[in-house]
Amino acid sequence: MQTFKLIVEYDGTDFNGWQIQKTGRTIQGQIEKALFTMTRQPVRVTGSGRTDAGVHALGQSAHFRCQTRLTPDAFFSGLNSLLPEDIVIRSCTRESETFHARYDVRQKTYRYYILNRPLAPAIGRQYAWHIAKPIDIKAMVQAARHVKGTHDFGAFENTGSPRSHSIRTISTARFLTDAKDPQIIFEITANGFLRYMVRNILGTLVETGLGRMTPEEMPAILDSKDRSHAGATAPAHGLFLVDVEY
C-alpha cells in the first residue's frame, strides 16, 4: 500500500460540499471517480475535514492509499485531466504510510471575504458575502480579539458534528484589509474547527460591525456555550479553506 497526499483547490459554487452524499455532486465524489478511472480500484479519499455546500478551497488537503505503480506526478497530471474544471489538484506527494489527512492536522486557516458597499457585485458575486450597510471594521477587529486563544466554542457550533469536546485554540483571528476598503478579508487559524464555527464567528463579528451588539459582549457569548446567544451563520460562499498544516 502506498499513501498519497493531495492539495486541492475547488470552487464550491456547484458542489453539495466536500463529502460524498447520497445525492448531489461532491468534491470527494469527483476525485474518487477520477481515481477509479486511473487505478480501476475503489479508492477512498479522506479530506482534512469536510467543507459545507458552497464553501470554496484554495488549499484543502486529503490522502488516499492504494497499491499502484503510478507516481505522484502521474496522479497529479491524470487527476487534473480527468477532473471537472471547478476542481484543481495543486499537488500530489507521497507520504509515509501512517499519514492521515484528518488526524494529523496541526492547524487550519480559513479566509472569509466580505464586499461592503451599497452596490451588489455581478463579477465575483460567488466569492464574497455582499453587505450593503456600512460596517464598522474597528468594532469587528475588537470583537475578534476575544475569540483568540483556547476556549470552549460551543456557542459557535452547530449541532450534528461528531467531536469529543468543543474546546479549540485559535492562534490567529485578524482582518487583512484597511478600513474603507470595500473588500474585507477575515483570516482565522486554529488547531481545529467545529461545524459552522468560522461562519458563526464571522456572522457574530458582523453583528458588532453593524452595531447590533458590542465587542465587549463576545466573552459572555463564549462563556454561555449557547448557540442562540451568537449571531447568525454567515453565508457559505464567502468562505475559503486556504491552508492545512501538518
Place this chain on the structure above:
Amino acid sequence: MQTFKLIVEYDGTDFNGWQIQKTGRTIQGQIEKALFTMTRQPVRVTGSGRTDAGVHALGQSAHFRCQTRLTPDAFFSGLNSLLPEDIVIRSCTRESETFHARYDVRQKTYRYYILNRPLAPAIGRQYAWHIAKPIDIKAMVQAARHVKGTHDFGAFENTGSPRSHSIRTISTARFLTDAKDPQIIFEITANGFLRYMVRNILGTLVETGLGRMTPEEMPAILDSKDRSHAGATAPAHGLFLVDVEY
C-alpha cells in the same frame, strides 16, 4: 419622452452576449424584460455596442427612452431588484433627449485578464484566460506599442460586423502588471472597436509572448489588413468592458 442612461455590470458567463437573439439569454433581453415589468411598455435598450457571448462588463453603457413618471432612482432600484444577480445596474441617470449610447461614444476601454502559470485555477477560472506556458511579457509590451495610434485594423477584424470602414484610433494599449506576476492585465482604449478586435489583438500579442512571432512583425500584419496574418482570437471569458466615455 424621457431618456435614461444606464451603466451596467454583468458576468457574461451565462449569457449569449449583450444583444437580443432569437434564442439564448442576453443582457439586453433581461433588461428589456425588467423595464417592461416596471413600465408596462415595450422599451428598447440600446447599448454602447454589443459584447460577445462570454464577455464580461464592469461599465457597459446603454440608453432607453420612454414616457414615464418614474425617476432615475426608481429605475435604479427597481431594475436591480428585478434583474438576475449576474446583471447589476451601477447607475441610472437622466440624459438629454438627443443622447445616444452608441453614436455618442468618444472612447471605450477594455481590459483583458490572463493567468500565466502552469496550474489552471478553479477559483476565478471564468474571469481570466489561463495560459500554462511561460509568456515573455516584454515581447508583448513591445508588440503592443505598434497598435497604438490611428490605423486600419482590418487585420484584426472578424467578418460580420456592420461598419463603414475599419480605421480606428487606439489611445492606450498597455499592460498593467509587472513581469513575474502570474496575473497579466492588458488595457486598451480606442474611439471604437471592430468585431473581435480586442480579442484578435490580444491573441496576436500572446503569439509574440510565446515566441511564435516577433514584435517587429506587428506593422506588417497591420499593413496587410488580412485577418489570416494575425493571431488566433483570444477566448471571450478573459475580456471585460470597463468604461465607456461620452
